[in-house]
Amino acid sequence: MNIRNFLDNQVSQALQAAGAKPGTSAIVKQSSRPEFGHYQANGVIGAAKQLKTNPREFAAKVIDNLDLSGIAETVEIAGPGFINIHLSQTWLSSLASEALNSESLNIDKTDKPDTVVIDYSSPNLAKEMHVGHLRSTIIGDAIARILEFTGHTVIRQNHVGDWGTQFGMLLTHMQDIEQDDQSLTMQLADLEQFYQAAKQRFDSDADFAQTARDNVVRLQSGDPEYLKLWQQFIDISLQHCEDIYHHLNVLLTRNDVMPESAYNNDLSSVVEDLNTHGLLSEDQGAQCVFLDEFKGKDGKIIPMIVQKSDGGYLYATTDLAALRYRHKTLDMTRGLYVIDARQSLHMKQVFAVGKHAGFVPQSTQLEHIAFGTMMGDDGTPFKTRSGGTVKLADLLDEARQRAFDLVTLKNPDLDEQNRRDIANSVGIGAVKYADLSKNRTSDYIFNWDTMLSFEGNTAPYLQYAYARIQSIFRKAGNLSQNHAIELNEAAEIQLTLKLLQFSEAIDSAAKDSAPNLLCNYLYELAGQFMHFYESCPILSATDAIKNSRLQLANLTANTIRTGLDLLGIAVLDRM
RNA sequence: GCGCUUGUAGCUCAACCGGAUAGAGCAUCGGCCUUCUAAGCCGAGGGUUGCAGGUUCGAGUCCUGCCAAGCGUGCCA
Numbered sequence: 001m002n003i004r005n006f007l008d009n010q011v012s013q014a015l016q017a018a019g020a021k022p023g024t025s026a027i028v029k030q031s032s033r034p035e036f037g038h039y040q041a042n043g044v045i046g047a048a049k050q051l052k053t054n055p056r057e058f059a060a061k062v063i064d065n066l067d068l069s070g071i072a073e074t075v076e077i078a079g080p081g082f083i084n085i086h087l088s089q090t091w092l093s094s095l096a097s098e099a100l101n102s103e104s105l106n107i108d109k110t111d112k113p114d115t116v117v118i119d120y121s122s123p124n125l126a127k128e129m130h131v132g133h134l135r136s137t138i139i140g141d142a143i144a145r146i147l148e149f150t151g152h153t154v155i156r157q158n159h160v161g162d163w164g165t166q167f168g169m170l171l172t173h174m175q176d177i178e179q180d181d182q183s184l185t186m187q188l189a190d191l192e193q194f195y196q197a198a199k200q201r202f203d204s205d206a207d208f209a210q211t212a213r214d215n216v217v218r219l220q221s222g223d224p225e226y227l228k229l230w231q232q233f234i235d236i237s238l239q240h241c242e243d244i245y246h247h248l249n250v251l252l253t254r255n256d257v258m259p260e261s262a263y264n265n266d267l268s269s270v271v272e273d274l275n276t277h278g279l280l281s282e283d284q285g286a287q288c289v290f291l292d293e294f295k296g297k298d299g300k301i302i303p304m305i306v307q308k309s310d311g312g313y314l315y316a317t318t319d320l321a322a323l324r325y326r327h328k329t330l331d332m333t334r335g336l337y338v339i340d341a342r343q344s345l346h347m348k349q350v351f352a353v354g355k356h357a358g359f360v361p362q363s364t365q366l367e368h369i370a371f372g373t374m375m376g377d378d379g380t381p382f383k384t385r386s387g388g389t390v391k392l393a394d395l396l397d398e399a400r401q402r403a404f405d406l407v408t409l410k411n412p413d414l415d416e417q418n419r420r421d422i423a424n425s426v427g428i429g430a431v432k433y434a435d436l437s438k439n440r441t442s443d444y445i446f447n448w449d450t451m452l453s454f455e456g457n458t459a460p461y462l463q464y465a466y467a468r469i470q471s472i473f474r475k476a477g478n479l480s481q482n483h484a485i486e487l488n489e490a491a492e493i494q495l496t497l498k499l500l501q502f503s504e505a506i507d508s509a510a511k512d513s514a515p516n517l518l519c520n521y522l523y524e525l526a527g528q529f530m531h532f533y534e535s536c537p538i539l540s541a542t543d544a545i546k547n548s549r550l551q552l553a554n555l556t557a558n559t560i561r562t563g564l565d566l567l568g569i570a571v572l573d574r575m
Numbered sequence: 576g577c578g579c580u581u582g583u584a585g586c587u588c589a590a591c592c593g594g595a596u597a598g599a600g601c602a603u604c605g606g607c608c609u610u611c612u613a614a615g616c617c618g619a620g621g622g623u624u625g626c627a628g629g630u631u632c633g634a635g636u637c638c639u640g641c642c643a644a645g646c647g648u649g650c651c652a
Contacts, residue, residue, distance in 0.1 A: 004591090029591065042594055045632075055632080079595055080632060124652075161652070260652095286650050296577040296648090308650045315652050342646055344579055372580080373646085410614065426614090438588065442581060443645075449601095450587060454614050456600035457588085464614050472611050508591055520589065523599080534607095534616050553611095575614075 001095060001106050002503040004028055004039065007068075007085060011041045014066035018058065020047040028085075030501065037076075037084035038497060045081040055081030092496050093485040099500065100555045101482070105562060107503050109151030114365075117155045117326045118144050120338035121245075121252055124161035125237040125259075126170060128191040129244050129392040131382050131446070132340075135371045138432045138568065139440055140338035141250045142515040143369065145566045150510050155330050156256040159322060160241075162234050163261040166195075168216030171229050172208065173198035178229075188236050192391055234259075240393075247396050248428060249568045263321035267313040270320045271306055277357045285309030289353050304349040319350045323366075324359040334365040336513060341370035341441065369513045372443035382446050396428065402452045403427030407575070414574075422575050427452070429459035429569040436567055437519035457523045462560055463572050465526040469557040470573040472538055476550060483547035491532040495552055498528045502559050506566070515567060522563045529556045 011026035027043035041062075048058035059077045068075060073086045099106040120140020123133045140156075148154045173194070177184050187194050201208045219226045238254065245252045271287055274280045279289045287307035294302045306317045326332040337347055347368035354360050376382040384390050404423035411419070434451040438444055454460040473479060487493045505521030508514070538549040561571045 025592080027592075027594090029594090032590095032595065036595075040594085045594080049632075082595070164652075283649070288649065294578090298577050300577070300648095302578080302647095303649055305649050310650085312650085314650070318652095341580065343652090345647060346652095348579090370580085379645090406614080411612090434587095442588090445587070447587080453601070456614095458600085458614085460614055461600095464612080468612060468615085475611060504591085512591090516589085517591075520599090527599090530615065531617095533611080537611070539611050575612085 001098070001500070002108060002507055003087075003095075003500055004030065004504050005507075007039050007041075010068060011062065011066060011083065012043075014062045015044065015047055017065035018061040019051060021050065024050075026083075030504075031084065036078060036082070037074075037086040039085040039087070040078075041083040041085070044083055048081060059083055087497070089487045089493060092493065092500065093487050095500050096485050096496050096552070096555055097482070099502075100551060100558070105502060105555075105558060107149070107506060113152050114147075114334040115153045115155065115331050116144075116147050116334045116336060117157055117330055117332040118147070118336040118338065119157045119159050119322075120144070120336075121241075121250070122159040122161070122339075123241060125234055125241075126161065126164070126166040127195050128237075128240055130192075130389040131374055131392060131395060132389070134392060134395075134431075135374060135435055135440070135444065136338045136340070137245070137250055137252075138248065138435055139369070139371060139515060140336075141248075141252070142436055142518075142567050143336065143338065143510075143513050144251070145568060146506060146510050146515070146518065149566055150506060152334075155326075155332070156252060157322075157326070158252050158257045160238070160257055160259045162237075162259040163264065165213075165216050167219060167230060167233070168212040168214075169198045169202045169209075170195065170233060171219065171226060172212040172215050173201060174229060174233060188233075191237060191240060192389075244392050244396070247393075247424075248432070249570060251568070258322070258325075260315075260318050263318050263325070266321040266324070267317050270317055270324065271313075273324075273359070274306060274320075274353070274357050279353065279356055280306075289349075289356075291349075291352055291356065293352060294349065302345070302349075304353055316346065316350065319346075320354055320357070320359060323350060323354040327360040327364065332360070332364065334367070335360075336367050336369050338369045338371070341372055344368055344370055367513065369440070371440040375443050375445045377445065377447055379445070396431070398448070399427035399431045399452065400424055401427075402448070403430065403454075406452070406454060411575070418574075422572055425570040425572055426454065426460050426463060426575065429463060429564075430454060432567065432569055433459035433462075433519065436515040437523070439516055440514065457519075459564070459569050460575070462522055462526050462564060463569075463575060465529050466557055466560045466564075466571045467573060467575045468533065469529075469553045472550075472553055473557075475539060476546075479550055479554065480547055483551055484544075485551050486544065486548040488545075489532075489536055491528075491535045492549070492552065495528045495532045495556065498525050499552070499555050499559055502563065505563075518563060518566060522560060525556065525559060525563075529553075529560075 008026055008028040011028055015024055015026050016022060024047045025043050026041045028039050028041045031037050031040045044059045044062055045055045048055035056077055059081045063075055071088060071091050073088045076084050078084050118140055121133060121137040123129045144154050144156055202212055219230055274289060280287055281290060286305050286309045288303040288305050290301045290303045304316050305314060307313055326335060351366040355362055374382045382390060400423050403426040404419060407419045407423050430451050435444060437457060487496055505518050509518040536549060538546055564571055
């Protein structure tokens, strides 16, 4: 049940019954201030303007056509012609009971399910995952979970980079130390160092460099020995990724991996298809697509190059092949690409060329879910103190360690294993939430102290609210189900209303692929709960009130758990 | 040159197809632990929403022009 949508429908119908043009929307929103009720309709004024009538008089006519008996306590005209709706407390409490008795918290599934292909994480397997992969991985994972929850068919695609010239260098280095199996396993345990070692040989040893280049050709021509070596390297690198995904509580598995190399055999036909559609033109030896829509004020068109003058293909070609595959084989109706904002021109080109070439129908909804760069305190891209890239594994270790220190400080009596477990959820949750709670389009400043202060709008705040509720339940003993919810105190009403708005938060997060909207909601919910917790004692209240408040606490816990789960963040019974 | 993105409190960020008095957290200051976990709660101060115009009942939000920053822009991904 999405209350906003429900009221919007009701008021919109009344609006049209009162004489507004068909299709006029009531624009119902949550009220901006408590004295304006629970919801306000903003569309009446504009509709009255269109009809050239007095907004307040028109609003009265709309109310005459609006029947919210049993739902609204009062419906009133305010200001220049707003309609303020105060919901009935009995309606709110009955909705809360319904949510409590529903598996899905009474959240509606979409009536227009899409097959959404979501491309996220997509690291390059030549190196170890670093902080540059963090945002795509956790934002994409949250969006995938949210869309799945709202009833869409979600197909995850981890478009890993497993092909390219660096592999010649890596495999050659690997081959040289393969004789000693033990040593190889050890060296591959740190892929970053392995890459650096191979790179150093490549740069300083001309013979090695030549062998590496020859080996790229051997690999690409399908030499079985080299393919075997390559497969071995890829397996190990993927295992590194899976370890990270596991620690991060990200749902990607090996089944979701659809590597670049999988499209190798499609690339030439992509170029042929473009030619068939008359999109291809040769320029300075390269095969290009020039589209008018990429023409600037200066009259120049930025082309998309799909084949180099030496005959090699580019990532644009691979992306087009992937697009075609996602339509033909996966039946995608909506495609989301959770990729760095710097690729926005590239994504626009892929989408435009893909549609012109008929790789996907015009109706397919293709979206670049862009996000900003992760910055350090100084406003430059996030690096280690010595200027190197930060390995994701190290970053997560630090988060867990810092959280462990804090848990130990706050709760020294818990045994160590317990504190480790709590620290894992708190540390990882804090890292993810800090990112997810921000509007993804702007650059993101990563700061340990802000993130792991564990105060204010952070994952631990939400986890703490949940842990407090669990503590109450432990003390309350058996929880009687299905007890009536009585709303008397302002804090109870506000909490209930907020609980019932979970559906609205999920819908807006799904619509805009914006997990931060869900974060905002959960933070406000936890805040409402904290307020309720302080002002409405539960266990010491009389039975009727105690049971009622326990129901509210229970629904709050279910909502926080579900909401955090959609973000890929765990809850804790104690912390 | 052209294009994309961003500019809101000292700092990090919100503000839901334009809505009523622009909200939080951190930091600062002041209160609250014999009462369900103080990782909490209550309160105070802090703003010309980069600048200038425009559109209208109403603009942080839309349009135009400037300013500033970042990124991208034919054979890396």
